[in-house]
Amino acid sequence: MNIKKLNTIEIKNSIENREIKAQEIAEYYLKRAISLQEKTNAFITLDEENILKQAKDIDNQVEKGFKGKLTGVPIAIKDNICTKGLRTTCASKILSNFVPPYDATVIENLKKEGAIIFGKTNMDEFAMGSSNETSYFGPVKNPWDMERIPGGSSGGSAVAVSAILAPASLGSDTGGSIRQPASLCGVVGMKPTYGRISRYGLIAFGSSLDQIGPFARSIEDCALILEVISKYDPRDSTSINLKTPEYLKNLNEDIRGLKIGVPKEYFIDGVEEDIIKGINDAVEILKKLGAEIREISLPHTKYGIAVYYLIATAEASSNLARYDGVKYGFRAENVKDLKEMYIKTKKEGFGEEVKRRIMLGTFSLASGYYDAYYKKASKVRTLIKNDFVNAFEKVDVILCPTSPTTAFKIGEKTNDPIQMYLSDIFTINVNLAGIPAISVPCGFDKKGLPIGMQIIGNYFEEQVILNASYAYEKAVGGFKFSPFQEE
Amino acid sequence: MAEINKDLVKYIAALARLEFDEEELDDFTEKFKNILDYVEQLKELNVDNVAPTYHINFNYNAMREDEVRESLEISQVLRNAPDKKEGFFKVPRVLE
Numbered sequence: 001m002n003i004k005k006l007n008t009i010e011i012k013n014s015i016e017n018r019e020i021k022a023q024e025i026a027e028y029y030l031k032r033a034i035s036l037q038e039k040t041n042a043f044i045t046l047d048e049e050n051i052l053k054q055a056k057d058i059d060n061q062v063e064k065g066f067k068g069k070l071t072g073v074p075i076a077i078k079d080n081i082c083t084k085g086l087r088t089t090c091a092s093k094i095l096s097n098f099v100p101p102y103d104a105t106v107i108e109n110l111k112k113e114g115a116i117i118f119g120k121t122n123m124d125e126f127a128m129g130s131s132n133e134t135s136y137f138g139p140v141k142n143p144w145d146m147e148r149i150p151g152g153s154s155g156g157s158a159v160a161v162s163a164i165l166a167p168a169s170l171g172s173d174t175g176g177s178i179r180q181p182a183s184l185c186g187v188v189g190m191k192p193t194y195g196r197i198s199r200y201g202l203i204a205f206g207s208s209l210d211q212i213g214p215f216a217r218s219i220e221d222c223a224l225i226l227e228v229i230s231k232y233d234p235r236d237s238t239s240i241n242l243k244t245p246e247y248l249k250n251l252n253e254d255i256r257g258l259k260i261g262v263p264k265e266y267f268i269d270g271v272e273e274d275i276i277k278g279i280n281d282a283v284e285i286l287k288k289l290g291a292e293i294r295e296i297s298l299p300h301t302k303y304g305i306a307v308y309y310l311i312a313t314a315e316a317s318s319n320l321a322r323y324d325g326v327k328y329g330f331r332a333e334n335v336k337d338l339k340e341m342y343i344k345t346k347k348e349g350f351g352e353e354v355k356r357r358i359m360l361g362t363f364s365l366a367s368g369y370y371d372a373y374y375k376k377a378s379k380v381r382t383l384i385k386n387d388f389v390n391a392f393e394k395v396d397v398i399l400c401p402t403s404p405t406t407a408f409k410i411g412e413k414t415n416d417p418i419q420m421y422l423s424d425i426f427t428i429n430v431n432l433a434g435i436p437a438i439s440v441p442c443g444f445d446k447k448g449l450p451i452g453m454q455i456i457g458n459y460f461e462e463q464v465i466l467n468a469s470y471a472y473e474k475a476v477g478g479f480k481f482s483p484f485q486e487e
Numbered sequence: 488m489a490e491i492n493k494d495l496v497k498y499i500a501a502l503a504r505l506e507f508d509e510e511e512l513d514d515f516t517e518k519f520k521n522i523l524d525y526v527e528q529l530k531e532l533n534v535d536n537v538a539p540t541y542h543i544n545f546n547y548n549a550m551r552e553d554e555v556r557e558s559l560e561i562s563q564v565l566r567n568a569p570d571k572k573e574g575f576f577k578v579p580r581v582l583e
Contacts, residue, residue, distance in 0.1 A: 101563035194543050208542040237549035238542075306526040317503060324504070326576050331569035338581045342504045355505055356515070359496070360522060362503040369489060376529055378539035383532070385540055417518055418525050434543025459545075 003028045008073045008167050008221045009248075012114070015062060015072040022062070022072030026055035026116055029074050033119065033165040041140050042159040044079045045087050046119040054116045061114070068114030069228050075110055076160040076169035079120040080127055081212065082201040083107055086117070090203050091135035092125045094349030097329040104201020105236070106170060106212050106229045113228050118166050121156030125351045126320065127177055127205045129153050130423040133414055134353040141410075142185060144449055144483050148407040151181030151423075154215070158185040161215045164482050168225055169215045174206045175308050176402075176427025178213045179439035183402035183452025186441045187481050188222045188469070189215045193460050194434035195240040198233030204319040206312035209431040217481045219470040222438070223247035226462060242460065250463055253471040256290030260468070261395030265301035266426055271404045274445035279401050282442045282453050285475050286399070286468070294395055298387040303380050304429040305421050310364045310377035311432070317361030323349060356417065385433040392458040397468050401426055402439040402452035426454060436462050440469045441479045491520040 001020055014020045030048055037043060051074070058072045077083060080090045082100035084107075089095045107117060124134040132140040132155025140155040142148040143163040150159045154171030158181035161169055171178040173191035182189025190213045197212045204210060214225035227247045233239040262283060267276055287293050325331035325345030332344035350358070364373040391398060403423055413420045430437045436459075439452040457465040473479060489495065496516045500507055507515055561574050570577040 098567050101559050101566060195545060208544075234549070234551065238544045238546060240545055300532075303529060303532070306529050309522060310526060321504075325569060326578055328567050329569065335579055338579050339504075341579050343506050346504055347506045350505075355507075356518065356522075358503050358505060359499050359515075359519065363489075363499050363523075366499065366502060372489075373526070375539055376534065377526075378541055379534035379537040380529055380532055381540040382537050383534070385543065418521055421522075432540075432543075 004164055006167070007218060008070060008216070008224055011073045011167060012069065012071045015058070016067055018062070022055040022058040022116065023052065025072055026051050026074055026118070029118065029166055033160070036163055036165060039141060039146060040143065040159050040163055040165070041138050042122055042156040042163065042165055043076070043119045044089055044091060044122050044137050044156070047086060050086065051116060051118055058114055058116065066114060068112070069224060070110060071114035072116060073114070073168070074116045074118035074166050075225070076118050076121050076157055076166040077107070078123055078154050078157045078169070078171045080123060080172055080203040081106060081170060082203065083117055083120065086120065088120060088203070089136070090126050091123045091137055092350065092354065093136045094323045094330045094345070095328055096136065100201070102201065105198035105231070105233045107201065109229050109231055121154070121160055121169060123156055124153035125354050126203070126316070127153040127172055127174055128316070128353050128357050130176070130180060130420050131408070131413065132156065132181070133410065134351055136351060139410055142407045144186065145407065145447070147409055148449070149184070149410055151184035151403070151407065153177040155181050157215050158182055158187055158189065161185070161187045161217060162482050164484050167217070168221055170212055170229070171215055172202055172210055172212050173431065174209045174312060175431050176424040178215065179402050179427050179437060179452070179454060180424060182215055182439040184407040184450065186450030186479070187215055187217060188219060188438065188440055188479070189213065190222055190226060190438040190462070191430065191436060192226060192230065192462055193436045195238050196436070196460065196462065197229050198231065198236040198239045200233055200235040206315040207319060208315060209312055218479065219466055219473050220248060220251065223251055223466050245463060247463055247466055251470050252467050253474045255286065255468055255471040258291045258397065258468060259395040260286060260291045260293050261296035261391055261398045262293060263296050263298045263301065263391070263398060263400055265298050266400035271401060272406065272445065275401050275404070275406065275451050278443040278445070278451040279399070279453050282472060283399065286472060289471050289475055291468070296391050296395060296398065298391060298429070300380065300383045300387050301429060304384060304432060305425055307377045307380045307384065307432060308428045309360060309421060310373050311381060313357040313361030314364045314374050315361065317358045317365065320354070320358055381432050384429050388433045388435055396464055398456040400454050400456070402454040403427070406445045406447065406449035406451060430456055435459055436465060438465050438469055440472060441481060489523065491523055492516065
């Protein structure tokens, strides 16, 4: 059996049909993940013993007749999602020895369906970055070109799937942190509607924007994992009480009559030519499948980055205040009193980008600046949201590039925060509006680097997005999601 | 527009309980200024009659019965504390 080729459903079926053991699957992926760790730096924590123990437990349960949606499927987890007894660092020195006393709700949901929690993936520190270079544990490398960044902040989770170190993974997306690395690494990555997935146990960055979502090789795998984690959770007051959808069962490749909006503001100077060509080719394919293409306008698109960097940082400055040396792991030494402990702990424990965002957020909320910055940004957020609300009166989904560029070189943008922030220009507004979106691989540029197309949907219409993506995937004969696929 | 200089950066840092060394301060202030210059573009928009959006959430209030529920064990909660004593977090002295 070629384990590498098995998708999540095939893994589950093979294990439940006793054709293979969960342990063999786990051993296979562990071997790959360990042997490629030095090259990719995709993982922060890979607890071999813990993974094999989970696999053994699953095998025992299968003996007793256990059936789940993800029986024995190893899922890599971004290191800002709490895992009971398994170190969760947020790629920060300040949480470098934090071991959560509880599981995030998404982890509970995965475990209930028989999944194996497979290691904690590298990321930008506190999910603040677009290149995975702000990690305290060092940058992650893009498998398509090891000199390039994988995108961020969920870089490790994207690479885990792209380098076939795990069949699927979870990430989190505050301004593009699932979709942009999915695009740059050539895999599927989805940010669901705000409120669809419980954030309980997700270490908070921008609480009004954060959402957990899957990385996968195919739309089927994405649909299945999304279904497992889309459950109402009373422990998250923003979790919406809806019936759990059957995304996988309801996948439908018939998109005749689907109205697809293409926003003119997303095809501007600065978007690489190959990307525009890739998206236009995808539009042609969807048109042939019977979709109706309409040009639309989202007039406030260009203000998204400015709005985001006032709002997300304001929320972050409040959320990160708790890392003061009292409750979690790291505390600076040799301090004379409490105040000095706070200051020295933060000074030594946070990296440059995190400090920058705490500073920006504190500024945005500070007395005398609040009205002109945070409040103003919150008003423009309304305009950005209304752009989408208006668009969805005319179209079913919106199609555009996920990122204006393909993967850039390590170090290329580290000294210029604005340039780095602009990599999220096409993803950020989706978070500000709280709507769902996916990034789907759609070919390669002349350098052989993956291009991603973003499909954005209306509130809670994840199924419509998945169906459009599924139709495209079928039409192109599946994705070449990994440079190692044939090896 | 706010005048961005080292004094303002030091003031904001104090509010955030952060601190920068003198040698980091120039570079930080420069980058901070660039970002705030960038966000100035919001000034182009008149939003006097627009209501702010602080969150996108369809829940109004998530209420529940006020009942006793199981919570984490104190030993588990204190497990990550850098310093603790008799079931409490321990911190350095607050007053001289």
